[in-house]
C-alpha cells in the first residue's frame with residue numbers, strides 16, 4: 001500500500017526521491033507526490049496516477065533542494081486526487097508531512113483545528129498531522145512532532161519536515177514500518193528497505209513509538225518520552241534482489257519461474273533424513289510447548305489464507321491435532337476458545353498485513369502461543385510472534401503472490417512433519433514425505449518447461465468472462481487459489497468451489513460460455529471428480545483439467561488437459577498451482593492488463 005521515502009544529505013533530493021518511489025511502486029498506489037525544501041521555501045508536487053505522471057509534472061520545474069520526502073498513496077479516506085495525494089502541508093506552506101497508516105481520531109482533531117482557524121485542503125485523515133505540527137511548532141520541529149503524536153490514535157509511519165530547518169526530517173513509527181538508511185554524511189528513511197538498498201545497506205528499523213531525527217550532520221533516535229536510544233545498525237543483505245526483472249516481461253512471471261529455487265530454499269538445511277523428520281531452528285525455543293499443544297489455529301489473508309486451508313489438510317494428515325483456519329479479518333471479532341494449549345500460526349508474505357497483525361495480537365491477549373511463517377525478515381509479524389520460520393524466498397514484487405504460496409506449503413509440511421513425528425508418523429512415513437519434498441524443485445521445472453502449452457490454452461480461454469474452478473480434498477484450496485490468481489490480475493470473474501458443492505448451486509451457471517477448470521489428482525477423490533466433470537460436459541460446459549500423470553482417463557472427458565508430474569497427495573497442490581499461475585498470467589497478458597500492479601490492489605495491505 002502507501003510508501004514513504006525521505007532524504008537528507010548533500011545530493012539533489014529529487015532524483016533520489018523519484019527513484020525511491022519507483023522501487024515502492026510494486027506495493028500498489030493510485031497517486032504520488034513529493035516535497036523538497038530549499039532556502040526556506042517548500043515546493044510540493046503531486047499527481048494522480050503513476051510515478052511517471054509525477055515525473056512529467058516535475059519535468060517542467062527543477063527542484064534543487066537537498067532534503068525532501070515523497071509518497072505513494074493508496075486511497076483510504078478520500079478518492080485518489082491531487083488534493084488527497086501526499087505530502088500534506090500546513091496553512092503557511094512551511095511544513096510537509098507524509099503518512100502511512102490511519103489516524104482513527106482524525107475527525108475530532110480536524111474539527112478542533114478548524115475551530116482554531118486551520119484551513120484543510122484534502123479529505124484525508126493524514127492532513128490533521130500537518131496542522132497539529134503547525135499548531136505546536138515554535139521553532140523546534142522535534143518537540144512539535146512529539147506533542148503531535150501524543151494526540152494521535154491509530155497507526156502511523158510519519159515523516160515531517162519544515163522549510164526553515166535545513167535538512168532536518170523527523171520520522172515516527174507506530175504500527176507502520178519506518179526504516180532509516182545510513183549513508184556517508186547522508187540519511188534516508190523509507191517504509192520499505194527496498195527503496196534504500198541502492199544507496200545503503202546500513203539500516204535501523206524503528207520500533208513502535210520511536211522517533212528518528214535526520215539532520216545535516218547526523219541522526220539520532222529517541223523514544224516518545226524524549227529519551228535518546230542506542231540502536232545498533234543492521235546490514236540489510238537484500239541487494240541481490242533489487243527490483244530487476246532479469247529479462248522477464250513481468251515480476252510475476254519471474255517469480256513463477258523462481259519457484260524451484262524458492263521451494264528448495266524453504267527446505268534447505270531443514271530435513272533430517274536419517275530420522276525422517278524436519279528441523280526448524282526458529283521453532284526450537286518453543287518445541288516443548290509445540291509437543292504439548294492441543295489445538296492449532298492458522299490465521300492469514302488472501303493467498304496466504306488458501307495456503308492455510310491446505311495447511312489444515314496437511315496437519316490433519318501428519319498430526320493428531322485439532323486444526324482450524326480463519327480469515328484474519330474475521331478472527332479478531334470471533335469468540336474463539338484459546339488458552340496456553342493453543343498455537344496460533346500466522347502466515348504472511350509481507351509480515352505487514354494489518355488484519356493478520358490484529359488477529360495475532362488478539363490471540364496473544366488470550367494466552368495462545370503465536371508463531372509465524374513470514375517471508376520479510378524483521379517485519380512486524382516476525383517481531384510480534386514468539387517463534388517462527390522464514391520462507392527465505394527473496395522478495396516478491398508481483399502483487400499476485402506465487403512463489404511465496406508454494407514456499408508456504410513446503411514450510412507447513414515441514415512443521416506438520418516435525419510435530420507428527422512426536423505423534424503417529426512413523427520413520428518410513430516421514431522419510432517418504434522427505435523424499436517427495438526433495439523431488440519438488442525438479443518437478444516444478446518440468447511444469448515450467450511446458451509453458452508454451454499453457455500459453456496456447458490461455459489464448460483460447462482469454463475471451464471468456466466467467467470461470468469456475470473446482471477440486472476436491474487437497475485440490476479444493478487449489479481451486480480457490482487458482483480462481484484468485486485469475487480474478488486479481490485479469491479482472492475475469494472466477495469462483496473456486498469444492499467440486500462436490502457444484503450441484504448445490506453453481507451448476508446452474510454452466511453453459512458453453514462458462515468454462516470450468518477442474519483440478520484432478522490420483523487420490524481417493526478421482527472417480528468423483530470424473531463424475532463432476534461429466535455433469536459439466538452434459539450441460540455444454542467447456543472443461544480444462546489440470547491433472548497428474550496417473551489420471552489418464554481425464555483425457556476422455558475433458559476438452560483440454562495440462563499434465564503435471566505426480567507426487568504424494570498432500571504435496572500435489574504445490575505442483576498443481578503452477579500451471580494455474582501461468583494460465584492466469586497469460587490470460588491477463590492476452591487482455592493487456594497491468595499484471596504486476598493490478599487495479600485497486602496493493603502488495604502489502606496495511607489497513608484493516
Ligand code: AGP
Nearest residue numbers: 302303304348349350353400401
Ligand atoms: C495474493 O495474490 C494477494 N495479492 C493477496 O491476497 C495476499 O496474499 C494477501 O494480501 C496476504 O498478504 P500477506 O501474505 O503479505 O499477509
